[in-house]
Amino acid sequence: MKPVIETHALCKGYHGRPVVDHLNLTVPEGCVYGFLGPNGAGKSTTMKMLLGLVHPTGGSVELLGRTLSEANRIALLRQTGSLIESPSGYLHLTARENLSIVADLKDVDRKDISRVLEIVHLTKDADRKVGQYSLGMKQRLGIAMALLGSPKLLILDEPTNGLDPAGIQEMRSLIASMPQTTGATVLISSHLLGEIEQMVDQVGILNHGRLLFEGSLQQLQKHSRGGILLRVLDAPKAAAVLQQQGVKAAVPADQPDTLQLPPLPDEALAALVCTLAESGVGVVGLTAQTKSLEDIFLSLTQTSGEVA
Ligand SMILES: Nc1ncnc2c1ncn2[C@@H]1O[C@H](COP(=O)(O)OP(=O)(O)OP(=O)(O)O)[C@@H](O)[C@H]1O
Numbered sequence: 001m002k003p004v005i006e007t008h009a010l011c012k013g014y015h016g017r018p019v020v021d022h023l024n025l026t027v028p029e030g031c032v033y034g035f036l037g038p039n040g041a042g043k044s045t046t047m048k049m050l051l052g053l054v055h056p057t058g059g060s061v062e063l064l065g066r067t068l069s070e071a072n073r074i075a076l077l078r079q080t081g082s083l084i085e086s087p088s089g090y091l092h093l094t095a096r097e098n099l100s101i102v103a104d105l106k107d108v109d110r111k112d113i114s115r116v117l118e119i120v121h122l123t124k125d126a127d128r129k130v131g132q133y134s135l136g137m138k139q140r141l142g143i144a145m146a147l148l149g150s151p152k153l154l155i156l157d158e159p160t161n162g163l164d165p166a167g168i169q170e171m172r173s174l175i176a177s178m179p180q181t182t183g184a185t186v187l188i189s190s191h192l193l194g195e196i197e198q199m200v201d202q203v204g205i206l207n208h209g210r211l212l213f214e215g216s217l218q219q220l221q222k223h224s225r226g227g228i229l230l231r232v233l234d235a236p237k238a239a240a241v242l243q244q245q246g247v248k249a250a251v252p253a254d255q256p257d258t259l260q261l262p263p264l265p266d267e268a269l270a271a272l273v274c275t276l277a278e279s280g281v282g283v284v285g286l287t288a289q290t291k292s293l294e295d296i297f298l299s300l301t302q303t304s305g306e307v308a
Pocket residue numbers: 014019037038039040041042043044045046191
């Protein structure tokens with residue numbers, strides 16, 4: 001199956017400074033893809049290039065299997081819904097009136113309005129003025145506007161920004177169910193993994209315009225092993241054996257029978273356990289320490305370490 005989005009060595013520079021640097025993104029069909037990175041990483045610039053709003057300084061974008069060009073941009077964008085910057089909408093008009101305007105602009109039948117209102121749970125409030133809406137409701141209206149015309153792809157730039165926990169929760173369930181309820185593939189950006197972790201299948205992590213990781217959350221966890229805790233009967237002897245083997249170990253102050261080892265490949269760990277057992281230190285237990293996804297994200301973006 002062809003990916004819904006593919007970028008090939010996509011670049012954008014401003015005043016000679018690279019902001020997006022040889023980016024190769026692959027967004028498979030039918031997923032919710034979390035596009036993550038700290039503020040200023042280049043997420044919005046990338047999304048704007050996907051929508052043809054910003055011209056790349058190098059590379060290319062493939063949307064829905066076709067290379068984006070001036071000639072096909074309008075046709076491809078008809079199949080794409082987006083929410084970039086803060087939600088738009090006239091505050092003195094109702095949600096339904098706002099949607100009518102967008103439907104006319106997009107040349108979409110107004111009958112589609114009740115469908116999108118239903119999806120974003122705004123049917124009951126559809127005839128209230130948008131000026132009375134909470135930020136979460138305005139964001140959902142923005143998504144409803146993007147959904148008009150049943151796009152195959154939705155591009156949402158930080159839709160959880162500024163929402164309270166209840167608003168984030170509502171957005172989570174709305175977006176996680178989007179591929180099933182609408183058939184659309186979703187690309188959603190955020191600077192906080194924790195905010196979108198529960199709604200995404202795939203993640204891409206961007207820092208200084210470069211992709212540090214792309215894959216599933218499970219793959220991200222697997223690639224970033226934590227250390228190992230080794231519990232023994234004779235810790236001082238075990239420490240001496242580990243030192244002989246060239247393995248740096250620390251003893252946590254609150255657990256004198258435990259040694260903390262760095263992450264090790266499986267084969268090296270198996271050999272080490274054999275050596276320890278043969279030297280009579282009494283191996284009692286081994287525990288792999290798993291890092292939280294947020295820790296992995298932070299350590300990747302703070303050190304710019306690339307994950308293979
Ligand atoms: N039109 C522009 N002219 C000059 N520099 C720009 C322009 N647009 C973006 N930049 C710079 O490019 C960098 C990336 O910005 P971008 O908005 O893409 O980041 P981001 O990851 O979306 O972060 P944020 O969440 O803060 O918007 C920033 O340093 C920004 O100042």
